[in-house]
Amino acid sequence: MTKLQFRKWQSVQDEVLRRIHAREWKPGQLIPNEADLASDFGCARVTVNRALREIAEKGLLDRRRKAGTRVVLQPVAKATLDISVxxxxxxxxxxxxxxxxxxxxxxxxxxxxxxxxxxxxxxxxxxxxxxxxxxxxxxxxxxxxxxxxxxxxxxxxxxxxxxxxxxxxxxxxxxxxxxxxxxxxxxxxxxxxxxxxxxxxxxxxxxxxxxxxxxxxxxxxxxxxxxxxxxxx
Amino acid sequence: MTKLQFRKWQSVQDEVLRRIHAREWKPGQLIPNEADLASDFGCARVTVNRALREIAEKGLLDRRRKAGTRVVLQPVAKATLDISVxxxxxxxxxxxxxxxxxxxxxxxxxxxxxxxxxxxxxxxxxxxxxxxxxxxxxxxxxxxxxxxxxxxxxxxxxxxxxxxxxxxxxxxxxxxxxxxxxxxxxxxxxxxxxxxxxxxxxxxxxxxxxxxxxxxxxxxxxxxxxxxxxxxx
DNA sequence: CAGTGGTCTAGACCACGAT
DNA sequence: TCGTGGTCTAGACCACTGA
The missing domain is CATH 3.40.1410.10 (Chorismate lyase-like)
Structure with missing residues (x-):
């Protein structure tokens, strides 16, 4: 209904997460590079970069220059605690x-x-x-x-x-x-x-x-x- | 010595954090908008955006469209736990x-x-x-x-x-x-x-x-x- | 050496929301 | 309404690091 917020990087992120969870990209597997994903998703490379960067920060992807991006074997779950007054x-x-x-x-x-x-x-x-x-x-x-x-x-x-x-x-x-x-x-x-x-x-x-x-x-x-x-x- | 990695967004972030911690920008205070900061720091607005976005995610800044960016009054500390095997x-x-x-x-x-x-x-x-x-x-x-x-x-x-x-x-x-x-x-x-x-x-x-x-x-x-x-x- | 991710830019349009 | 942040793009150069 409400289209609300065209955050393309987020839809890219959702799709990547789906593929990881569905084991379409298996643990340890190399995924396509940013440029290829960008043309697949029909967006700029920077947009793919932002989507993947956040997933890597969560600990689900391992990114290295030249070596490419892999799904990590044993994800280290990151839990965030809010410590307030x-x-x-x-x-x-x-x-x-x-x-x-x-x-x-x-x-x-x-x-x-x-x-x-x-x-x-x-x-x-x-x-x-x-x-x-x-x-x-x-x-x-x-x-x-x-x-x-x-x-x-x-x-x-x-x-x-x-x-x-x-x-x-x-x-x-x-x-x-x-x-x-x-x-x-x-x-x-x-x-x-x-x-x-x-x-x-x-x-x-x-x-x-x-x-x-x-x-x-x-x-x-x-x-x-x-x-x-x-x-x- | 080794200059290592020109991450301009990070130096912007460091400087902004310094101003917050030094109380140059006080809790509750409105800070300059992205465009002004960009020209102050001599970088693109997107670079300022990335620096500020991360600080806001940590809970130190409150960002709102039209209203601008403020230093939060009572920061809710975010602690991240790594839950591994x-x-x-x-x-x-x-x-x-x-x-x-x-x-x-x-x-x-x-x-x-x-x-x-x-x-x-x-x-x-x-x-x-x-x-x-x-x-x-x-x-x-x-x-x-x-x-x-x-x-x-x-x-x-x-x-x-x-x-x-x-x-x-x-x-x-x-x-x-x-x-x-x-x-x-x-x-x-x-x-x-x-x-x-x-x-x-x-x-x-x-x-x-x-x-x-x-x-x-x-x-x-x-x-x-x-x-x-x-x-x- | 060369492929890949990391970062930066200038410019653009848009969503939101305070006034 | 309109100022501000949010996002996107195309292109570019650079920093790493595996082969």
């Missing part, structure tokens, strides 16, 4: 978001933290512990360290009205981050904060955010029991 | 990979499985349980159901010489998949297989792979205690 996650579920500041200290972090953040062993950092709530029930427990050398304004902020995550997005910029997901058994403090039994399996996200070579913040988030993180291939 | 993960860590088939049955799955796979409630599926080993130590325990209506050849395969994952990649194609990550306390069977105590927190990946509207396979993988999944922003 926790408030957004909660509100996207149609729930009411609240947060409680549990602790706020300036102190010398344990060696594991200063090591991971590459701060000097004697440096004082700002530590925050907070609870995120969805519909008044515990959603996640957060343990964060902020590098006040990089973000000195943080020492003047109470973090009672705004979560540290959102405050940092407004006041600090970053260039990249490292994320790790794991599972841990809840200790007494975490169990108490999240309202579960000690030893319950918790889904954990660790994140260190960098601005160039300097760590801006390190945060460990313990999600309430039963939390799931979903994505698609 | 477990053997590859193990070997990438420099460890020896082995696997053991623990169970192989054709039976009617529980309602949760047939429901998730959208197979008829009375359909028989092939169930496999297997252990993945790294340097002879348990790495992950896998519980899999295969839809033999979609992949009938599976009924003739023993899965003793090749893991089900790699066999499926060779013999079945898929169009998309759903993935969920969570944490669970190990039950007695899982604890025994993985060599941990009952109740240990395990990192779990659930995956359903589809070919069009039909589920090819559903797998639940319990990783050994302490497993971490890493990525970057």
């Amino acid at each position: 926790i408030r957004m996650d909660v509100e996207a579920r149609g729930q009411r978001y609240d947060h409680q500041l549990i602790q706020r200290d300036i102190s010398k972090p344990p060696a594991t933290v200063s090591g991971a953040m590459r701060t000097s062993a004697s440096a004082q950092l700002l530590q925050l512990k907070a609870l995120h709530l969805a519909d008044m029930l515990p959603y996640a427990f957060e343990d964060r360290w902020i590098n006040t050398n990089i973000v000195p304004e943080a020492t003047a902020e109470t973090f009672t009205d705004i979560s540290s995550n959102e405050w940092l997005l407004k006041h600090a910029s970053y260039t990249h981050g490292d994320i790790t997901f794991s599972a841990v058994n809840a200790n007494k403090d975490q169990a108490e904060a999240l309202g579960c039994i000690t030893g319950a399996a918790l889904f954990v996200m660790d994140r260190i955010t960098w601005n160039g070579d300097f760590a801006v913040t390190k945060v460990r988030i313990f999600f309430a029991q039963g939390h799931r993180m979903q994505t698609v291939l | 477990i053997r590859m993960d193990v070997e990438a860590r420099g460890q020896r990979y082995d696997h053991q088939l623990i169970q192989r049955d054709i039976s009617k799955p529980p309602a949760t499985v047939s429901g998730a796979m959208r197979t008829s409630a009375s359909a028989q599926l092939l169930q496999l349980k297997a252990l993945h080993l790294a340097d002879m130590l348990p790495y992950a325990f896998e519980d899999r159901w295969i839809n033999t209506n979609i992949v009938p050849e599976a009924t003739a395969e023993t899965f003793t010489d090749i893991s089900s994952n790699e066999w499926l990649l060779k013999h079945a194609s898929y169009t998309h998949g759903d993935i969920t990550f969570s944490a669970v306390n190990a039950n007695k069977d899982q604890a025994e297989a993985l060599g941990c105590i009952t109740g240990a927190a395990l990192f779990v990946m659930d995956r359903i792979t589809w070919n069009g509207d039909f589920a090819v396979t559903k797998v639940r993988i319990f990783f050994a205690q302490g497993h971490r999944m890493q990525t970057v922003l």
Whole structure:
């Protein structure tokens, strides 16, 4: 009905994906070069290039100059995770978001933290512990360290009205981050904060955010029991 | 020294990212349109377009026709996970990979499985349980159901010489998949297989792979205690 | 060396959507 | 309505790298 958007490169991409999925082009097989495909599809070579490039970025094709383009034997699936502010996650579920500041200290972090953040062993950092709530029930427990050398304004902020995550997005910029997901058994403090039994399996996200070579913040988030993180291939 | 690759679009992208990170272009701010940037950078508009398009896909820019391009207020970080065959993960860590088939049955799955796979409630599926080993130590325990209506050849395969994952990649194609990550306390069977105590927190990946509207396979993988999944922003 | 993909350009038309 | 981004083209040159 509605023709909507003549994205020729996308129809080329769809057709190529169809041929791969239908095994018309088998794993390991060389496919025609860009110029031939362009005349087959009746479009410019650049259009074919864009279609194939995106498929190669997804990991389904292996492209090499002179050698041509092949269907990969064992595709490495690329799943994309959207890591947003926790408030957004909660509100996207149609729930009411609240947060409680549990602790706020300036102190010398344990060696594991200063090591991971590459701060000097004697440096004082700002530590925050907070609870995120969805519909008044515990959603996640957060343990964060902020590098006040990089973000000195943080020492003047109470973090009672705004979560540290959102405050940092407004006041600090970053260039990249490292994320790790794991599972841990809840200790007494975490169990108490999240309202579960000690030893319950918790889904954990660790994140260190960098601005160039300097760590801006390190945060460990313990999600309430039963939390799931979903994505698609 | 080596100039290597004149990718003008990438130098444009680097410069734009620098301006965003340096807050020269602040969150929420409108940046110059493509034509102006092109003349500023001394390149074609298409080159600017490619540079900005990729940044927008990463979630740092919001682009709208007529309205122009803005730096987003709260960037939603996109993290990409590479989901490969477990053997590859193990070997990438420099460890020896082995696997053991623990169970192989054709039976009617529980309602949760047939429901998730959208197979008829009375359909028989092939169930496999297997252990993945790294340097002879348990790495992950896998519980899999295969839809033999979609992949009938599976009924003739023993899965003793090749893991089900790699066999499926060779013999079945898929169009998309759903993935969920969570944490669970190990039950007695899982604890025994993985060599941990009952109740240990395990990192779990659930995956359903589809070919069009039909589920090819559903797998639940319990990783050994302490497993971490890493990525970057 | 030569074939293939990677990139760039100038110009063009179009889809969208803010105003 | 009309400014902006989205896409397409034909042609060109270049960077790789397999043979």
